[in-house]
Amino acid sequence: MYSYDWSVITRNMDVFIDGALKTLEISALAILIAIPIGIIFGMGRISKNKFFRLISSIYVEIIRGVPLLVLLIWIFFVLGQFLKLGSYWGSIWGLAIFAGAFIAEIVRSGIQAVPKGQMEAARSLGMSHAKAMTYIILPQAFRRVLPPLASQFIMLIKDSSLVSVIAATELTLNAKNLVATSFRSIEVWTFVALIYFIMTFSLSLIIRYFEKRLLKSEA
Amino acid sequence: MISIKNVNKSFGDHHVLTDVSLEIPKSNVVALIGPSGAGKSTLIRTINALEPINTGEIIVDGVSIHDKKTDINVARLNIGFVFQSFNLFPFLTALENVTISPMKVKGLSKEVAEKRGKELLTSLGLGDKFDSYPSRLSGGQQQRVAIARALAMDPQVMLFDEPTSALDPEMVTEVLDAIRKLAKDGMTMVVVTHEMGFAKEICDEIVFMAEGKIVERAAPDKFFSNPDTKRAQDFLSKVLNH
Numbered sequence: 001m002y003s004y005d006w007s008v009i010t011r012n013m014d015v016f017i018d019g020a021l022k023t024l025e026i027s028a029l030a031i032l033i034a035i036p037i038g039i040i041f042g043m044g045r046i047s048k049n050k051f052f053r054l055i056s057s058i059y060v061e062i063i064r065g066v067p068l069l070v071l072l073i074w075i076f077f078v079l080g081q082f083l084k085l086g087s088y089w090g091s092i093w094g095l096a097i098f099a100g101a102f103i104a105e106i107v108r109s110g111i112q113a114v115p116k117g118q119m120e121a122a123r124s125l126g127m128s129h130a131k132a133m134t135y136i137i138l139p140q141a142f143r144r145v146l147p148p149l150a151s152q153f154i155m156l157i158k159d160s161s162l163v164s165v166i167a168a169t170e171l172t173l174n175a176k177n178l179v180a181t182s183f184r185s186i187e188v189w190t191f192v193a194l195i196y197f198i199m200t201f202s203l204s205l206i207i208r209y210f211e212k213r214l215l216k217s218e219a
Numbered sequence: 220m221i222s223i224k225n226v227n228k229s230f231g232d233h234h235v236l237t238d239v240s241l242e243i244p245k246s247n248v249v250a251l252i253g254p255s256g257a258g259k260s261t262l263i264r265t266i267n268a269l270e271p272i273n274t275g276e277i278i279v280d281g282v283s284i285h286d287k288k289t290d291i292n293v294a295r296l297n298i299g300f301v302f303q304s305f306n307l308f309p310f311l312t313a314l315e316n317v318t319i320s321p322m323k324v325k326g327l328s329k330e331v332a333e334k335r336g337k338e339l340l341t342s343l344g345l346g347d348k349f350d351s352y353p354s355r356l357s358g359g360q361q362q363r364v365a366i367a368r369a370l371a372m373d374p375q376v377m378l379f380d381e382p383t384s385a386l387d388p389e390m391v392t393e394v395l396d397a398i399r400k401l402a403k404d405g406m407t408m409v410v411v412t413h414e415m416g417f418a419k420e421i422c423d424e425i426v427f428m429a430e431g432k433i434v435e436r437a438a439p440d441k442f443f444s445n446p447d448t449k450r451a452q453d454f455l456s457k458v459l460n461h
Contacts, residue, residue, distance in 0.1 A: 115306075117302060117304055117306035118306060118308065120269055120302070120306065121300075121302065121306035121307075121308070121365075122308075122320075123269070123292075123295070124267055124269060124295060124298075124299075124300035124369075125295070125319075125320035125324065125368065125369070125372060126292050126293070126295045126296040126320060126324045126325075126372060127292065127320060127323065127324055128292050131323055131324065135319060135323050136308055136319075139310055140308075140309070140310055143310065
């Protein structure tokens with residue numbers, strides 16, 4: 001019979017907090033990089049420019065088709081030979097490039113969901129294609145993509161646990177190390193799961209709040 | 220003011236416009252009527268290049284609209300367009316709908332754009348709707364906001380593509396009144412419409428289209444009482460006797 005000892009949690013609280021903060025930091029930076037990547041390639045997927053469209057499609061299809069774990073290891077070992085990324089920036093870029101492909105698809109579907117008449121109305125008022133995109137289409141697309149975007153951000157926080165394989169310090173790696181010294185795997189992993197849930201659920205609530213505020217303004 | 224010369228347009232093998240030519244002098248109001256599929260909407264959409272053409276030329280106020288050397292964004296400032304389905308920007312208030320293009324395209328300050336926008340909305344009977352979002356407006360009110368939005372760019376020409384077709388019957392009048400007022404002020408206009416009484420009342424000329432061609436052009440009185448072509452007679456007997 002296993003005898004539980006939850007004091008391993010309280011005694012090592014600093015390890016968990018440090019890890020959770022690192023997880024949030026890596027995730028936040030990855031999201032910040034992933035959003036512009038997603039917008040650029042999402043627009044690229046529906047661009048009139050054939051070359052831009054091709055590049056965007058290749059990026060999205062390759063990244064969607066490769067497991068994140070493999071991508072992270074590949075970036076760390078293969079790209080790492082040419083670029084001095086280290087495990088910290090290697091994991092941030094890995095997560096960003098991965099999430100960027102999914103955000104690109106979300107952005108594409110968001111833009112395509114805006115009725116065609118909106119672009120025509122904007123153009124007939126003398127706006128260039130770029131101005132119409134900036135002031136009329138993207139603001140509407142943004143409202144439509146908030147829910148799937150929220151899921152993507154939550155996914156990214158959870159996926160960040162995988163960067164422990166390239167030795168980036170964050171919650172999961174800290175937990176692994178703690179288990180290795182304390183042998184309290186049940187207690188530690190239960191608590192780690194709880195922390196991930198608290199982080200993702202809080203994010204979910206924050207985004208829901210913004211979503212409501214945005215939608216309220218046009219009701 | 221508007222000069223359409225030998226315009227042809229086809230989607231694959233299907234000819235939507237066949238050798239269409241039309242001159243519209245300044246301050247004239249022209250109604251485009253005809254059965255559905257006649258190419259009326261396509262024609263009016265070529266005038267501000269929302270639709271490309273295959274051959275021919277369209278000149279508005281001296282500017283060749285489909286010429287590759289023409290900056291279409293500048294040319295369009297002169298041409299207001301009102302859609303059947305309004306196409307208001309749903310995330311902007313009525314006033315913001317009217318001011319966004321003057322601010323972002325013409326570079327007007329917010330104060331100047333809002334002053335003019337409020338004047339326009341008020342003159343169209345929307346003085347109490349500045350801060351309303353389109354979803355809170357009736358169809359007739361939305362269409363009047365759309366007219367104000369187009370007028371805010373101070374165009375020389377206004378194009379109306381079935382402006383009342385998506386409206387409930389009791390809201391048609393308020394939109395037609397707005398267009399009537401513009402006609403009185405001497406605006407050059409092309410209106411695709413199924414409102415025959417309205418066309419007869421305010422238009423200087425009726426252009427009847429069928430199968431992508433202009434079949435008949437006539438003054439309203441002549442057209443509605445005694446059209447020359449069999450095609451127009453058939454059409455009128457169907458739309459007037461029901």
